Amino acid sequence: MDKKEICSILDQKTDFLNSISDQIWETPELAFTERASAQVLIKALKKEGFEVSSPIAGIETAFSGRFGSGRPVIGFLGEFDALSSLNQRAGISQKAADQPGGCGHGCGHNNLGVGSLAAAIGVKAYLEATGKPGTVVFYGCPGEEGGSGKAFMAREGVFDELDCAFCWHPGTTNAVTSGSSLANYQILYSFTGVSAHAAGAPHLGRSALDAVELMNVGVNFLREHVIQEARMHYAIVNSGGFSPNVVQPTADVLYLLRAPVTSQVQEIYERVNDIAKGAALMTGTSVEIKFIKACSNTVLNATLEKVLFDNMNQIPLPEYTEEDYAFAKAINESVENRAPSFERLIKRAPSEEIIRFLKEREGREINDFVVPLIHSEQAGGGSTDVGDVSWVCPTAQISTATWASATPGHSWQIVAQGKSALAHKSTLYAGKVLAAAAIDLWEHPELIEQAKEEKNRKLDGASYRCPIPKGVIPTPMGKM
Ligand SMILES: [Zn+2]
16 A cells, blocks of 8 residues: 555545644643543544543543554654634634634644644555554543643653654644744742731731742843743733732742753753742742643654655645635735744755745745755754653654634644645645655654654753653643
8 A cells, every 4th residue: 555545535534624724723621621532532543443542641631542463663743732812713814713712723723733643544444454563542631731731641651662753733834843942941939928908907917928039030131141042931820819909829830941951941940949949038928839730852764864864855745726826825915013024944055045945935825836855953932842752752843824824822823724725735635644654654663763763863862851740740821
């Protein structure tokens, strides 16, 4: 069975796959509360003949579906969580929510889960037709947004069985994902003081809100004395009430600390803890430090990136209609503060030729081409829990042009396009490319060995240590 036949099997399942991503779009759920979305995917896996395990890793909404036996074991990572406050009607190019303030699929994870599912279905068909030994596993990975679900799963050894893993993410270009991602820690600092009448008896009060403010001041001074690439963000998630005439007895601040590698985050974390303790001491309050989650930097794998790139070129790109281009144009026109096209890719491009290639294609409504292969070890600004999987087994990712070219990340425009023909077609394309790449690993097992050698070389003897301490359990989004 060749890749063409796999593609036509997946083409026949287009309506089925689209209906799954649409159902997930319609029930947007936040990190670790994705019960309905997980069920939609579990039902689909069962219908397709996968053996489902649910829950796994002690996480209610984590699951897997497997087919086959023996080696190699190739995994596809699927996400399905949504974002808060991004509710938006589908198929329009104006901001309009059906449920103002509600959740929405502002990162395209309704498509992400289904593209990876399609890949698993494609590989299952290949294994059935060829009778080759080996196992394909789809992992339902909850809580990517602010939750590091895969890091919790990796801590429990879920990915230890894998020879290689593939993943994709909706985006504005068809490209192999280049560049590493930052390691991060998320920590909740909860201060407790004593309430009092703010005018009548202020000397009896000890303000937890003062402590939060002093802590933030301390961290803002710390910025000058950490490595350039570090990022420190915070959100005051409890300011101690709404009454200025009451000394606030409680206040909580959530911190997100990032740096290129985990050891650097750990070092900053310890200094931030000292600042929190100092703020408590200054204000006569106490502080509780609760570790929420963490993720590792990504270990890139050029061997698997090349396999993905070759397949992006072998598998026919989606064909877009006049309507697809017109909708993309309307979406692009709705974007204020458009970032320059291909900014990040151009920065990482290794040759003038690639820069020219990209510049010639600037301004297209849909980036309907494959970006030349760019391998860069440079870390971008963000983080992903795919990083933890990449420490366990060779891992690589692609993006596909799921959205109009100017679509910003985590935006209402993404939600508006989540059920569009553009999103559906590019999700299917992602599934075909990932399936085809996995088939290459079955046909050329030496690629798996090369990918493993590369990973071992990069880790230089180090093995994966989950940055999330034992005993820390996933916190559902919004339930800090
Ligand atoms: Zn995402």
